[in-house]
Amino acid sequence: MIACLLIPGFELRAALRSRPRLAVVPAALAPEPGREQLVGPVTAAAEAAGVTAGMRLGEALATCPQLVLVDPDPAGAEREWEGVLRRLEDAGFGVEPVEPGVVVFETTGVERLYGGVEAALRKALASVGPAWDPRAGAGGRRFVALAAATVARPGQAVIVEGREEQSFLEPLPLSLLPIDEGRYAELEGLGVRTLGSLASLPGGAVSERLGPEGKRAWSLARGGERRRVRGRSPAAELAEALSFPEAVANELTLRRAFGALLDRLLARPERERRPFRKLALAARLVGGGSWRRTVTLREATAERGRLRSALGPKLTEIPAPVVELRLEAVELAEHAGQQLALLAPEGEETDALLREGLRQVRASAGGGAVGAVVEVAPWSRIPETRAMVVPRDVR
Amino acid sequence: MSSVGGVAARLNAPRPALVETTGGGEPRLVNRELVTVVREEWRVVDRWWTEEPVDRRYFEVVLESGRNVCVYRDGERRCWFTQRA
Secondary structure, X not given: OEEEEEOOOHHHHHXXXXXXXXXXXXXXXXXXXXXXXXXXXXXXXXXXXXXXXXXXXXXXXXXXXXXXXXXXXXXXXXXXXXXXXXHHHHOOOOEEEEEOOEEEEEOHHHHHHHOOHHHHHHHHHHHHOHHHOXXXXXXXXXXXXXXXXXHOOOOOEEEOOHHHHHHHHOOOEHHHXXXXXXXXXXXXXXXXXXXXXXXXXXXXXXXXXXXXXXXXXXXXXXXXXXXXXXXXXXXXXXXXXXXXXXXEOOHHHHHHHXXXXXHHHHOOHHHOOOOEEEEEEEEEEOOOOEEEEEEEEEEEEOOHHHHHHHHHHHHHHOOOOEEEEEEEEEEEOOOOOXXXXXXXXXXXXXXXXXXXXXXXXXXXXXHHHOEEEEEOOOOOOOHHHOEEEEEOOOO | OOOEEXXXXXXXXXXXXXXXXXXXXXXXXXXXXXXXXXXXXXXXXXXXXXXXXXXXXXXXXXXXXXXXXXXXEEOOOOEEEEOOO
C-alpha cells in the first residue's frame, strides 16, 4: 500500500520549535518579505479567533488584533524536515518527500517486519514523534493516502482498502484538490462541493469547462493515477558554514565570505571530484530568522567562476543582516570526468604552485593552519573590523 | 546535513598595552619603552548608538628603539591597547 504522513502547518511548527510558548497563543507564520501579504499556517488559538491560513495580513490582524506574527525560518524548517525524513528512513521506510510536512512511502517492504500496514503506520508515527502531531493515511493510490492522512486525527492512522476508496473520497471537500481559489468558486457556483460530485461529472465536460487543471482535479477526485513511490536517494552530506563575529549586511562582505565557503566546499574530499548539480545557500539572520535559496545548475559543474555567477546574485536577496552564511551541496552529479581545455587558462601554473605550497603548510602545521584574509569593511574607522581571517582548506 | 564549523576570526585585534602618560594624557612610556616622538594623534568615536560604543584616542608614536607603534586609550574601558592602525 501507499502511505502518506502529514504534518499540517509544518513551517509554522518548525519556526515555533525555538518559541514553544507561542504555540498556545494566536500566532501565524508571517508572509515572506517581497511576497504576497498572506499569512501562512496558523495556530489552533488563531484559528479559534477566526484567522485562517492564506488570509490577507491586514484582514488577519483586523480579525484578531493580538495575533503574533512568527518570522518564517525556511532553513530551520528544511533542517527539521530532513530530520523527520531521516527518522522515517531509519525505521526502514523508503520516503518520497512531496513538500515540507507531506511525505509518501510504500509499506509493502516493511509490512512483514512490523506485522501489517497498521503496525507499520504506527511505527512511522512513533518515529516522527508526537511533538509534531503527525497523521498517517494509507490506500492503493497516493491521493487516497493523502486524503486519508488529512482526515486522520493527530497520531492516528486511517487505512482505506481498495474497494472502499470511492466511497471514502465521495463526501470529502474539494479543498483537498490542488486547484486555485478561482476554480473552487467556479465549481461551487456549479453546485459541485464534494469530491464525489466532481467525480460523477463526465471527464470530457470537466476538461472542456475547466481546462487541464480541472481535468487533473477530476482525475484525483476519482482516486488519481496509480503511480509507484520512488524512495529518494540519501541526501549528500556536504556543507560549509561561516559564522561572523557580528552581523554582516554589506554585499561585498557576503560575496567574499561566499567565495571562501565555495573554496572550502570545492576542497572537500567527500566530493570525490564530482561536480555539483544542486546547491543551497542559507543564512541565519540577526534576530533569529533565516533565509535559504536553492539553485539547480543547468549543467553540473565544479568550476568556481560558474558557481559564483550562479549563486552570487542570490546574496542580494538576503533580507536582513547575516550572522551565519552556509553553503550546502544538495546534489552531486554521478560523473567525475570533465572535458579538458585545449589551452590552460592564464595563471593556472602559479595557482598550482601556490596550492602546492599551501598543501605543504597544512601538512606540516595541521588542518586549521591555512587561512585567507578577507577584507570585509576596508573603509571602517575601527581597524579590527576591516578584515577577517577565514579558515580555508586547500585541494 | 553535517557542517564543518568555520569561525572567522578578527584580524588586527587590539592587544592590551602598558602605557604611562604625561599630564596631557599623551603616552610617555609604552610597554616600558620610552616614547621619543608622538607622530600623530586622532580620535575615533563610533557606534555610539549601539550597546558597544567605540571611543578611542589613538597615538602613533616612535619608541626609543626606533619602532613605530600605534596605541590608543579606550575611553569606555579606561585602559590602553596597541594596534596597527
